[in-house]
Amino acid sequence: MSRHLLCLEDLGEQGLARVLQLAGPSGAGRPLSGSSVALLFEHPSARTRNAFEAAVFQLGGHPVTIRAEEVGIDARETAEDVARTLACYHRLVCARVVAHSTLERMAGALDAAGLAVPVLNLLSNKEHPSQAVADLLTLQAHLGELKGATLAYVGDANNVSRSLVAAGALVGMRVNLASPPGYAMSEAELTWASGIGGEVHLFEDPAEAVREADALYTDVWVSMGQTAEKAARQRAFSGYRLDEDLVSKAPAHAIVMHCLPAHRGEEISAGVLDGPRSVVWEQAANRMHAARGLLAYLLEEGGAAQ
Ligand code: CP
Numbered sequence: 001m002s003r004h005l006l007c008l009e010d011l012g013e014q015g016l017a018r019v020l021q022l023a024g025p026s027g028a029g030r031p032l033s034g035s036s037v038a039l040l041f042e043h044p045s046a047r048t049r050n051a052f053e054a055a056v057f058q059l060g061g062h063p064v065t066i067r068a069e070e071v072g073i074d075a076r077e078t079a080e081d082v083a084r085t086l087a088c089y090h091r092l093v094c095a096r097v098v099a100h101s102t103l104e105r106m107a108g109a110l111d112a113a114g115l116a117v118p119v120l121n122l123l124s125n126k127e128h129p130s131q132a133v134a135d136l137l138t139l140q141a142h143l144g145e146l147k148g149a150t151l152a153y154v155g156d157a158n159n160v161s162r163s164l165v166a167a168g169a170l171v172g173m174r175v176n177l178a179s180p181p182g183y184a185m186s187e188a189e190l191t192w193a194s195g196i197g198g199e200v201h202l203f204e205d206p207a208e209a210v211r212e213a214d215a216l217y218t219d220v221w222v223s224m225g226q227t228a229e230k231a232a233r234q235r236a237f238s239g240y241r242l243d244e245d246l247v248s249k250a251p252a253h254a255i256v257m258h259c260l261p262a263h264r265g266e267e268i269s270a271g272v273l274d275g276p277r278s279v280v281w282e283q284a285a286n287r288m289h290a291a292r293g294l295l296a297y298l299l300e301e302g303g304a305a306q
């Protein structure tokens with residue numbers, strides 16, 4: 001893989017296995033001792049920012065969190081120049097961006113300059129890879145072997161579901177996607193999914209999607225940056241709530257997952273989110289372990305010391 005991690009599938013099976021190993025309790029050591037890591041945010045964050053700050057500290061380093069408005073990406077200076085500036089001081093540049101292309105431009109600028117500083121995606125409009133690593137840790141803890149397991153995702157084709165599809169492809173887990181008309185994966189996305197070895201099945205009826213699932217997953221109906229579509233999305237998704245009725249259609253052992261933030265009574269009922277099958281707080285806690293695994297892996301794979 002390239003030294004950067006913009007999409008989960010870029011890890012490949014072996015890379016993902018190593019990330020999961022480094023995220024584990026045996027620890028990744030202190031490879032960041034004496035170094036710092038940039039954490040840049042164009043969108044708000046509770047879990048990702050705190051998980052990564054804590055993980056950087058645990059690896060012996062110092063996190064520097066930057067809100068996009070402080071640096072003015074493509075306003076005060078270009079995304080490329082922001083990346084090159086951050087690479088003067090930090091071992092890694094981690095960024096949550098509005099447009100995935102911003103990450104590609106940052107990574108491209110560092111490559112063109114011959115700098116061995118990895119860029120890590122902390123959520124874009126395309127993927128949310130660090131979330132999917134945390135979700136795999138959570139799934140493994142509850143289901144054990146994931147090869148042959150089924151995850152049913154109720155919601156749209158978005159950053160979270162794309163990274164879950166990529167995760168499924170790497171570990172041999174089937175992903176059922178239940179979406180309202182107009183919000184499902186496109187033909188191009190299905191081609192991408194099968195190209196990386198994913199087994200994806202599309203459903204319009206969420207009850208059918210969850211029937212044989214080991215894990216049920218949902219995410220907000222309106223992702224960050226989609227507020228203009230809010231009313232239309234709330235109408236379209238009204239039959240796609242993960243509530244007690246839908247959960248009753250799934251096998252008794254199925255766990256309930258949500259990346260958070262959640263909107264009780266919208267994409268998930270309060271009873272299901274806070275109920276006995278819910279593992280959402282384990283997912284949130286695993287964000288930090290996943291962050292440690294990803295950072296340690298990227299350092300191991302080519303983030304040269306400065
Ligand atoms: N799940 C997640 O990424 O949460 P934040 O947006 O709070 O970081």
Ligand code: NVA
Pocket residue numbers: 158159160219220222223224259260261
């Ligand atoms: N799909 C959501 C995920 C939030 C963690 C969003 O992009 O807002």
